[in-house]
Amino acid sequence: MTTVASMKDVAAKVLAGERITPEDGLYLLKEAPLLDLGSLAQEVRYRHNPDPIVTFVIDTNLNYTNICDAFCTFCAFYRTEKDSDAYTYTVEQVMEMVGQASAKGVTTVLLQGGLNSKLPMEYYEELVRETKRLYPHVLPHYFSAPEIQKMSQVSEMPVSEVLRRLKEAGQETLPGGGSEVLSNRVKRRLSRLWPKGRAEDWEEVHREAHRLGYRTTATMMYGHLEQPEDVIEHLERTRFLQDEALVAGMEGFTAFVPWSYKRGNTPLAKRVKEESGPNPYLRMIAISRIYLDNIQHIQASWFSEGKKTGEVALSFGGDDFGGTLFDENVMQEAGFYNRTSTEETQSMIRDAGFTPAQRTTKYEILRVFE
Numbered sequence: 021m022t023t024v025a026s027m028k029d030v031a032a033k034v035l036a037g038e039r040i041t042p043e044d045g046l047y048l049l050k051e052a053p054l055l056d057l058g059s060l061a062q063e064v065r066y067r068h069n070p071d072p073i074v075t076f077v078i079d080t081n082l083n084y085t086n087i088c089d090a091f092c093t094f095c096a097f098y099r100t101e102k103d104s105d106a107y108t109y110t111v112e113q114v115m116e117m118v119g120q121a122s123a124k125g126v127t128t129v130l131l132q133g134g135l136n137s138k139l140p141m142e143y144y145e146e147l148v149r150e151t152k153r154l155y156p157h158v159l160p161h162y163f164s165a166p167e168i169q170k171m172s173q174v175s176e177m178p179v180s181e182v183l184r185r186l187k188e189a190g191q192e193t194l195p196g197g198g199s200e201v202l203s204n205r206v207k208r209r210l211s212r213l214w215p216k217g218r219a220e221d222w223e224e225v226h227r228e229a230h231r232l233g234y235r236t237t238a239t240m241m242y243g244h245l246e247q248p249e250d251v252i253e254h255l256e257r258t259r260f261l262q263d264e265a266l267v268a269g270m271e272g273f274t275a276f277v278p279w280s281y282k283r284g285n286t287p288l289a290k291r292v293k294e295e296s297g298p299n300p301y302l303r304m305i306a307i308s309r310i311y312l313d314n315i316q317h318i319q320a321s322w323f324s325e326g327k328k329t330g331e332v333a334l335s336f337g338g339d340d341f342g343g344t345l346f347d348e349n350v351m352q353e354a355g356f357y358n359r360t361s362t363e364e365t366q367s368m369i370r371d372a373g374f375t376p377a378q379r380t381t382k383y384e385i386l387r388v389f390e
């Protein structure tokens with residue numbers, strides 16, 4: 021793919037409401053002046069979300085097991101069954117943690133775990149059902165695509181049936197983790213178990229979820245072995261999936277959430293010498309906003325790139341500030357620690373020049389803090 025576009029041409033196209041091509045995207049990623057790109061993205065942000073409101077959700081990240089047999093090279097979280105600090109919590113133990121989160125005002129619990137071959141389908145259904153029964157105001161935002169694929173393998177059921185059963189138990193949304201970069205060139209290089217975990221596997225889960233009426237998020241973890249062409253392929257695949265959902269009369273993705281790879285304690289660090297910094301993040305937020313013309317929300321988090329960069333990203337196309345993430349553990353295992361409170365989240369949004377609003381997992385506004 022060669023770039024033949026210019027900022028003027030791409031801006032004219034975007035301002036006329038036209039869709040940009042992979043070549044345009046590659047130009048924006050590799051050559052466009054950063055501030056011009058940011059202003060253009062911000063124009064598009066106001067087209068999708070006209071009010072100067074930035075949303076956030078009061079949420080937490082919990083884990084039910086760290087036992088995993090996927091051995092992803094970018095992961096510092098997983099353990100084998102033999103490790104002394106390996107764990108799998110019972111449904112009761114997880115409910116205790118959900119209860120503690122609920123007492124802090126959490127409305128969304130993001131629950132994820134390793135790919136644990138010992139856990140039956142009933143365990144996952146019970147996690148959802150019990151959450152709904154005990155904490156009806158907490159939305160179970162559980163299980164990313166690789167976990168759904170694992171359930172499908174272990175229980176020998178198609179992905180669609182796994183998702184149908186979880187839906188019947190009360191689940192309505194699915195987090196977007198596990199996509200990394202949706203390019204099999206990258207996935208082949210990242211995985212020790214290739215061809216497991218292909219881009220198409222992640223897509224299959226989200227396509228089926230959208231068909232069943234779930235809202236899901238799309239994510240990207242960049243800053244490791246990918247080339248600019250791979251990032252464009254990821255955006256192209258995401259935009260295509262969302263087109264499919266919308267054409268079928270479904271709502272599909274709520275938001276797109278990019279973040280950068282963190283090296284600490286991961287085997288991949290031997291091959292990736294430096295972490296991606298604030299400028300690539302701002303560029304990624306802006307390009308996501310422009311490229312993904314069919315996704316309403318772009319999440320610019322305070323979490324993964326630091327609070328100041330997160331605030332700046334709200335002027336580069338982001339209209340959402342993610343969650344409060346009270347108990348994040350996965351990035352913490354990679355030596356990356358960052359915490360906030362509901363009050364600080366609001367004050368960061370105000371500092372950035374916007375009005376904070378609390379939302380649900382489905383991006384419905386609960387309260388605007390004028």
Ligand code: SF4
Nearest residue numbers: 088090091092095134
């Ligand atoms: S990223 Fe997830 S699937 Fe991969 S090794 Fe870590 S826990 Fe397992």
